[in-house]
Amino acid sequence: MTAKRPYVLILFYSRHGATRAMAERLAAGVEACPGIDARLRTVPAVSASCEAVEPEIPEAGPVYATLDDLRHCAGLAIGSPTRFGNMAAPLKYFIDGTIELWLGGALIDKPATAFTSTSSLHGGQETTLISMLLPLLHHGMVYAGLPYSEIELMETSAGGTPYGASHLAGTRSDRPLDEHERTLAFAQGKRVARLALALAAARQEAK
Numbered sequence: 001m002t003a004k005r006p007y008v009l010i011l012f013y014s015r016h017g018a019t020r021a022m023a024e025r026l027a028a029g030v031e032a033c034p035g036i037d038a039r040l041r042t043v044p045a046v047s048a049s050c051e052a053v054e055p056e057i058p059e060a061g062p063v064y065a066t067l068d069d070l071r072h073c074a075g076l077a078i079g080s081p082t083r084f085g086n087m088a089a090p091l092k093y094f095i096d097g098t099i100e101l102w103l104g105g106a107l108i109d110k111p112a113t114a115f116t117s118t119s120s121l122h123g124g125q126e127t128t129l130i131s132m133l134l135p136l137l138h139h140g141m142v143y144a145g146l147p148y149s150e151i152e153l154m155e156t157s158a159g160g161t162p163y164g165a166s167h168l169a170g171t172r173s174d175r176p177l178d179e180h181e182r183t184l185a186f187a188q189g190k191r192v193a194r195l196a197l198a199l200a201a202a203r204q205e206a207k
């Protein structure tokens with residue numbers, strides 16, 4: 001069923017909470033845009049054992065995303081911890097299950113953006129953001145990064161890139177989002193929300 005109010009799906013995986021903190025900040029940015037909601041959803045961990053299963057509902061935090069959450073979103077913000085310069089397997093596994101949406105063109109002309117967290121400063125934030133962008137382009141989404149009108153991009157000495165918001169969590173994954181990182185994640189949520197409303201109106205007009 002299609003939701004009455006448009007929403008930006010904030011789809012993320014987080015093992016230790018850093019990416020989740022970013023997701024919550026993007027959600028605050030989305031909610032600051034009138035007329036659109038944020039829908040936070042996560043994905044289950046994957047296991048090398050094909051018999052291992054996760055409980056249907058996570059012990060804490062947002063519930064698991066369904067294909068319908070993605071199908072009916074007006075925009076998407078996708079977030080993953082960096083894993084060897086790439087997105088984490090659980091998120092990739094979820095995306096690999098979206099062929100039905102690709103066949104139906106469900107995401108064409110919808111805006112998307114990406115965010116990530118790393119333990120080291122030059123540990124692959126940009127490559128991870130781009131790894132998440134690639135399948136979204138196949139889906140026909142319109143990628144929105146962060147423009148340099150967000151002055152924190154020039155000032156940050158931790159996370160924040162024109163490809164999307166990022167966070168330096170440190171080797172123990174316990175460094176909180178600093179002010180620059182918080183501001184950029186918020187701005188990114190607000191931007192994707194604004195674009196989601198604008199592109200929804202354009203798609204309606206084109207019908």
Ligand SMILES: Cc1cc2nc3c(=O)[nH]c(=O)nc-3n(C[C@H](O)[C@H](O)[C@H](O)COP(=O)(O)O)c2cc1C
Pocket residue numbers: 013014015016017018019020080081082083084085086117118119120121122123124169170173
């Ligand atoms: C298998 C694995 C690979 C990782 N690869 C990288 C990496 O390439 N660069 C990096 O800086 N951090 C890497 N990390 C660290 C995580 O990206 C980092 O701790 C992140 O902040 C965790 O996010 P989370 O708290 O949302 O789980 C890796 C961690 C794991 C478990």
